Amino acid sequence: MVEQGDPILLPSTTASAATRRAEALIPTPFGQFRMIAYSDDPEAYSPHIALVHPDMDPTSEVIVRIHSECITGDLFGSKRCDCGEQLNRAMRIAASGKGMVIYLRQEGRGIGIINKLKAYQLQDQGLDTIQANLHLGFEIDARHYEVAQGILEDLGVSQIQLLTNNPEKVDSFTEGKVKVVRRLPIIIDPSKENKGYLHTKEASMGHWLKL
Numbered sequence: 001m002v003e004q005g006d007p008i009l010l011p012s013t014t015a016s017a018a019t020r021r022a023e024a025l026i027p028t029p030f031g032q033f034r035m036i037a038y039s040d041d042p043e044a045y046s047p048h049i050a051l052v053h054p055d056m057d058p059t060s061e062v063i064v065r066i067h068s069e070c071i072t073g074d075l076f077g078s079k080r081c082d083c084g085e086q087l088n089r090a091m092r093i094a095a096s097g098k099g100m101v102i103y104l105r106q107e108g109r110g111i112g113i114i115n116k117l118k119a120y121q122l123q124d125q126g127l128d129t130i131q132a133n134l135h136l137g138f139e140i141d142a143r144h145y146e147v148a149q150g151i152l153e154d155l156g157v158s159q160i161q162l163l164t165n166n167p168e169k170v171d172s173f174t175e176g177k178v179k180v181v182r183r184l185p186i187i188i189d190p191s192k193e194n195k196g197y198l199h200t201k202e203a204s205m206g207h208w209l210k211l
């Protein structure tokens with residue numbers, strides 16, 4: 001097992017200069033979205049994704065969800081976290097409010113799916129989500145959000161209503177051209193499988209969850 005020491009520095013998955021590479025209309029259960037792929041590398045296998053309501057008005061206070069990749073929850077419906085339900089709710093809100101979802105490729109708070117699965121195994125042995133990251137030698141949260149600012153600027157958006165319970169996401173907008181005019185909560189009812197994880201996010205990571 002890896003001894004705890006200085007955090008391992010990972011290559012950034014979220015370079016701030018992502019460029020718009022391709023776009024198409026995607027019909028979803030929640031309505032139609034423009035899906036726009038952003039990346040530094042024109043052939044990137046996993047670009048960041050913006051899902052934009054076709055009638056979004058960039059001069060309005062746009063409802064925005066910045067969602068970090070969670071293949072376990074978003075794709076396979078894992079109950080260990082709240083991600084899948086948050087993504088569905090955010091898409092529903094973006095569809096009705098002419099807003100958008102930015103899907104950042106920051107799996108496992110930026111440590112990747114292999115390390116997240118290792119972290120889950122440690123959590124099954126009694127560590128919480130923070131302790132597991134630290135035990136593996138990573139930061140608690142290795143994410144950065146500059147690329148989301150870049151995507152919003154590319155789309156001409158300067159004022160947003162941000163769907164999040166995470167104070168770090170709001171704080172990430174204190175510098176830059178895009179302003180958060182309001183934070184909108186996106187709280188999922190806890191289940192027996194995810195209540196420990198949500199409790200740690202509230203108690204130790206400062207998330208506004210009111211559990």
Ligand SMILES: Nc1nc2c(ncn2[C@@H]2O[C@H](COP(=O)(O)OP(=O)(O)OP(=O)(O)O)[C@@H](O)[C@H]2O)c(=O)[nH]1
Pocket residue numbers: 066067068069070071081083086106107108109110111116119120129133163164165166169201207
């Ligand atoms: N390392 C690690 N990552 C996790 C764990 N559980 C979930 N994640 C990741 O945590 C991230 C959650 O991202 P978001 O849905 O954007 O949520 P958040 O930071 O909780 O903030 P909001 O949902 O906006 O309030 C995703 O990248 C998940 O893959 C875990 O136990 N360990």
Ligand SMILES: [Zn+2]
Pocket residue numbers: 070072073074081082083084
């Ligand atoms: Zn998740």
